[in-house]
Amino acid sequence: MAEQRYDPNEIEPRWQELWANERAWEVSNDPGEQGTGTRGGSHDAYYVLEMLPYPSGEPHIGHLKCYAVGDAIAHFNRRLGRRVLHPMGYDSFGLPAENHAIKTGVHPRDSTAASISSFQRQFRSWGISIDWSREFATHEPRYYRWTQWIFLQLFGAGLAYRKEAAVKWCPKDQTVLANEQVVDGHCERCGALVEVRQLEQWFLRITDYAERLLGDLEEIDWPEHVKTMQRNWIGRSEGAEVIFRCEELGVDYPVFTTRPDTLFGATFFVMAPEHPDVLRLVADTEHEQAVRDYVNHALTESNEDRGNAEKQKTGVPLGRTVTNPVNGEQIPMYVADYVLMEYGTGAIMAVPGHDERDHAFAQAHDLEIRRVIEAPNGSSEDGEENTLPYAGDGPLVNSHPDFDGINNRQALAKIVAWLDREGKGHSSVNYRLRDWLISRQRYWGCPIPIVYCESCGIVPVPEDQLPVELPDIEDFTPKGRSPLAAAEDWVRTKCPSCAGPARRETDTMDTFVDSSWYFLRYCDAANEQAAWEEEALRQWMPVDQYIGGVEHAILHLMYARFFCKALADLGHLDFQEPFSALFTQGMVTKDGAKMSKSKGNVVSPASITERYGADTARCYILFVGPPDQDADWSDDGVEGVHRFLGRLYRLASAIAEHEDDQPAGPDAQDADLQIQRKTHWAIDKVSHDLRRFAFNTAIAAVMELLNECSRLREQASAETLRFALSQGASLLFPFAPHLCAEVYEMLSGKRVWEEPWPQADQGLLERETYELVCQINGKVRDRVMASAEASSQELVALCTAAPNVRAHLDGKEIVKEIVVAGKLVNLVVR
C-alpha cells in the first residue's frame, strides 16, 4: 500500500482554480435557474452572510474564524439542497485609511484598493465559497450612489434632519461622533477623551423606532446577550411626565419620573446646567453670577469627571420656585450637574426620601427630606428598611388622605390618573436611545447629498444627479472642519431648485450608514437603475444566518435594524428585520491576550496557511472550542489538527489503490460492521452538530471515525474502509473543503460538493447488544453486555448476576430497582 505525503500546497490551489473556473458558488436570482455549481432538487433559498470586513492591511485571524464559520454553514446548506447566497464586499470608507493618508500622502483610494486585493487573495487562498459576481466596496460610486439615495428617502420622510445640539467631539480624529461611538467618555476608535461641542449636524431619527427596535427583538433568533445589550441601549423606562409650573415666570416645566408615587416627597427641583432656561431664570437676579459660574464650570468638566456617581453632589440655587402639582407646595429650584440634559426633559423633581442621588444633594444643601413610603410592617432586622433614602415598596404616608395607606405601586397608577384628569401630567415612556448623529468632518466617507442655497435653504440633490462624487483633494489634514471644504470648485454649485448660487454640504456620512444596508445590495448588486429590485429582495431577504463579532452588538446591528424598518415604512421593503438569526463568534487570543501589533503577539493567517494549508487553519480555529467563545491560539493545537488531516489523507490514498474485491482479514465481518456503525454514528452526530454550531465536536466525531478506521484497518474490507473514509471526507468537507474534495474524488471519483449531505441509516445507529451499566445506590459497580431486546426483568437479572454487583450486594436488601432500558440498572439497597 503506497502512502502519499499530504501536501496542501499542491492540493489546495488546484481545487481553488477549479471552483473559480466553474464559478461554482455563484447563484442566480432566478429560482428556476440553477447556479452553475449548485445542486438541483429544492429551490429553497438560503442567505448566509458574515459581517463585511473593513479592508485595512491584511485579514487577521478573527476574519479567518468568522469566514470559516460562515463557509461551513454555506456548504452544509448547499448540500442540503438549498440555493445558497454567500456574497462578499468591503466596508471601505473610514478613518484608518484617511489617517494613513495624512501620514503618508497616499490617497485613501489607493491604500484601500491595495488592502482589498490582499483580502481577495486571502479569501481565495482560504477556499471560502463566495459568489464573487456580487462583490462591491462601499467607497465605489456605484454603491454609494444608493447610500445617498437612501439618505434622500430618509430626508424626504423627515427621518434625516439637521439640528444644533451639544454633540460629542473627538479632538484627535477632529470629528463629531455618534453616542454609540463614545465608550466611557472616550472615542471608540482612537481612545481620545471626548469633548462636547455645540454644533449643527445631521441626525437620523432612530428614536422614532425605539419601541419597535425593542419589541421586535422578540421575533429574531439572536443570542440573548446581544438582545440584552440592545435593550439596555434603548433603555425603555415607564413612568409619567409631570408638569411643575414656575408661577413667577408663567412657564411650565415638565419632568420625567419613573416614581410618580413619590410626588408628595418632592421637596426641590433640579435643572441640568445645559438646560436652555437656566440663565433666563436667574437673569438680573442676585443669583445670576453664581449660576453663570457654576454652569461654566460644569460645561468645561470632562464627561468622565461629571459622570462619576461617587462625586460630591454640587449645585447652586436659582432663587425661584415651582409648584408641586399634587400638593401646591412651592419648592426651590436648583441647577446641578448630576442632572443630564440628554435624558428626559433635562429637569427633575427631587425626592430625597426615596432617591439616593437626591438624598445626597439634599444633605449637602440642607434641604427637607420627607418620607412618603413606609417600609412594609417594620421588618427591620438590621434597621436598614427604616432609614432614608428608601427605594423599596410599601404603603404611602405623609401624602394625601386619598393615597395614604395604599401600596405605592397601586398609588402610582391612581396619582397618574389624577394628574391626567387635572391636566398636570400623564403616563409616559422615556428612552435612553438618542438620535443617530451621522455627520463627520472627515474626507473618506460618503458625501451627504445636500446643498445649501441662499434663498431656498437646505435642498436635497435630485436623484438623477446622484452620485454626488467625492472629489479628489491634496490635503487630508483635518482642521476642525471637513477637508472637503477646501475643494472650493466642488463646494460651489448651483441650487437644484432655483439655480442660484449654493454650497455643497462638506461633511461626510458616518461609515455605519454604508454598512446599514449593504446586505440588501448583494441581492441585486449589478442593478444600475435602482438600489435593488423588490423581486430580488423577496428572493433572499431577510438574511437567514448572520455571523460576526459581538463588538457590533449595538452599533451596526441596531443601525441596520433601524434602516430596515425605516425603508419598510417607506415602502421599499416588505420585512421588518434584516437578520433572522445571528451568530456571534468569540475572539481569538494569544496567551490569553487580545492580539495586537503593539504586543507583538499577532498570528497571521497567511503564515499559518502557507505552512499548514488553509484546511488545517480553518479546522483548527473551529476545533479549538465552541466558536461563540473566545479561543486561545496554540501552535501545538494546530499541529494536532494538521496531523489528523494528514492521517486522513494517507489512509485514504492507501485505500484508494485497493481493489474493492481484495480479500479482507479473517474478522472482516465484525470489523466491517463496527466501521459501518461508526460511520453512521458520525453522520448523525456531524449533522446534528452543524445545526447547533458545535463545529468542535463535529470535527472530533470525524476524528473518532478515522481512529476507528485506522484501528481496524488490517481486519476490515477495503470496500468498507472506502465507504467510511469517503463519508468522513464528505462530513468534513464544510471545514476542510480542499482536502475533502481530493479524498472524496480519490475514493469515489465524484465531486463531494455536488453530493447530497449523507443520511444516517437508523438501523445501523441502533445496536443489538450494548454495555449495561450496573449501579448500586447510584454508583457504578460493574458493566455487562446486554441484548437490546432484553426485558426489564432480564436486565435486573443480568445486573444482580454481575460479579462486582454480587460482591457489593452481600446480603443486603434490594428495596428498589430502576431500569433505564438501553442504559443502566440501578439497584437501591439497604
Place this chain on the structure above:
RNA sequence: GCGGCGGUGGCGGAAUGGUAGACGCGGAGGCCUCAAAAGCCUCUGUCCGAAAGGGCGUGUGGGUUCGACUCCCACCCGCCGCACCA
C-alpha cells in the same frame, strides 16, 4: 448598583437528569531507524493498593431525585454590557 454569560484533569474542551473527562494538546514508556525527523502502539483526573478493587472528584453551602456538571435556593469568583438614566 442593574442586566447578561461563565466557573469541569497539567492545558483547550466533551457530556437530551443516567458510565464525568469524548476529541485534541501536553507528558511517560515502547516500536521503526545506524541515528534523527516523520509515523505507529500503549498508558495518562486524584489518593490508597502489587493487583482486583475501593475512596475522593465538575467554584462554595444547602435542596429536589433511585441517580445532579446538568434542575431549584443562597453565596463566592471571573468576563462582558449599561450606569448620577430621575
